[in-house]
Amino acid sequence: MAAIKIAGATVNQTPLDWEGNLDRIIRAVAQAKNQQVEILCFPELAITGYGSEDLFLSYWYPKKALSQLEKLIPHCSGITVAVGLPVRIQEKVYNTVAVIEDAELKGFVAKQFLAIDGVHYEFRWFTPWAAGEVIAFDFLGKEVPFGDLTFHHKDIHYGFEICEDAWRGKERPGYRLCERKVDLIFNPSASHFAMGKSAERKELIEFSSETFGTYYCYVNLLGNEAGRMIFDGEILLGKAGKLLARNQLLSFQDFQLLAFDLEEKAQGLTPMQAKEWEFVQASALGLFDYLRKSRSKGFVLSLSGGADSSTIAVLVAEMVRRGMAELGVKTFVEKLGIAFSPQSENPEKELVGQLLTTAYQGTKNSSEDTFNSAKALAESIGARFHSWTIDEEVKSYTSKIEAAIGRKLTWEQDDITLQNIQARSRSPIIWMLANLNNALLLSTSNRSEGDVGYATMDGDTSGSISPIAAVDKHFILHWLQWAEQNLDRPGLSYVNSLTPTAELRPLERTQTDEKDLMPYSVIVEIEKLAIRDRRSPMDVFLILKEELPLDESVLKDYIKKFFRLWSRNQWKRERLAPSFHLDEFNVDPKTWYRFPILSGGFAEELEQLDHL
Structure with missing residues (x-):
């Protein structure tokens, strides 16, 4: 086989950013040509972005993608380039890779298997292509082959598996490509990030290259593309x-x-990293892209001093630290579209102060411990810090209701009402701060709270974006301990010494999250089986009774509580702010797990537990 140089190019694209998307592709092609690359592969749907959603269904959008391909072709002289885009043929849209050789379009390879699990809904937009089928496609008045194709470069025979194609076991196109004696398989992908997923891809590439006796090149998209x-x-x-x-x-x-x-x-293997590092890196990049693509000027955060808001504050600081380290201060702020002139020897903290504004919104039920925790963390990372109380607002709302109903509200009779009005009273004023700063308000809900509805709608769920809504609380508590040491964040020492609490009941009632709910470690085990694996309540019990050191009656109560709270709180999950997909699964009904808002609430299934 001829000794040639190939390359993969990952690009950070945005739906409808036609000029920017094409420019990034053209610059990557130019760099590849400078490095004497002969075959360059871009990711799946690189021209449009994978996250174009129902734009794929329109007639004009795939047509516009073809016009962008036409603009790209002249830049591909002296190189072979494979680039992903949607193509409409009559009523059907196909997910394809166009192959350009020396500024001439050689054909389109169409994806044969579509992803329809987890965050993917490809069957809504695309039609799978039949194996072995090839048709003629009219491109600018010239017929080019379209379908299940392979290509030759010098004496190298190469083909494609497009993302999901490679995950279909014995049905995957790779086996047929092997029979056609290809030497090289490219896999242009739009594979969403999830902690630990890189190890799965490594296994796929190792298995594929050995099984098919080929070189196997995998190329994924980059960045927070569409939110x-x-x-x-x-x-x-x-x-x-x-x-x-x-x-x-x-x-x-x-x-x-x-x-x-x-x-x-x-030829150079960047080592894989632990889940804790992956969480930092993905969240930092996700926040950076969301901030600049939304054209906002910063973030605002209601910093309670607790685990969730402290995690988000550190992630914003890490966004600044990592972005500056990789891009340099000048390029980093230019990409954000903000003006910044360092005034000290610590531009990182200065920039965090410009981009992140925090506020501690206390009540008479708040403790000095959480105030000190919030203040110390904000100061340690450089964030602007405000503090005020909302007791006047709470009193105003409460007195109006008491006058209307003709009685006083009490904790014995009106516990949830009195808790929720505190959380909701914090929302309007923190939104004011976000509006004044042209900033994104960061919501602090986590996945465990989303499971059981342990959040106040229009209170702590308020926000433009919810960065940790796809991550469980058990992981967050562990990560904060890890981050204090491994990220050199001494400001986390306060929060790591506290027991998680909503601080919405009077202090003498000693409210804690786990007392209200159940141990977070138990929630994680139940949700993995119930939501990730879609197991019934009975299955969950039978599995966990062998795995958790809990009395069976206690475990049954926890399982009942989880399923009852899950089913009655779907309406809250429907209204959560957009969140990043960071773990192997999440509970966002718009991306991973759909559940009816109204249901029977597992009544029969939970009753069966009582008769076991």
């Missing part, structure tokens, strides 16, 4: 069951290029 999914920009090359090259993930750059000489030896 929820984050793409890690992973590029991998494997041969004979061994991983030969891997890039640095979750870059703040517009694009990354990783070139390989086709030889069977390692």
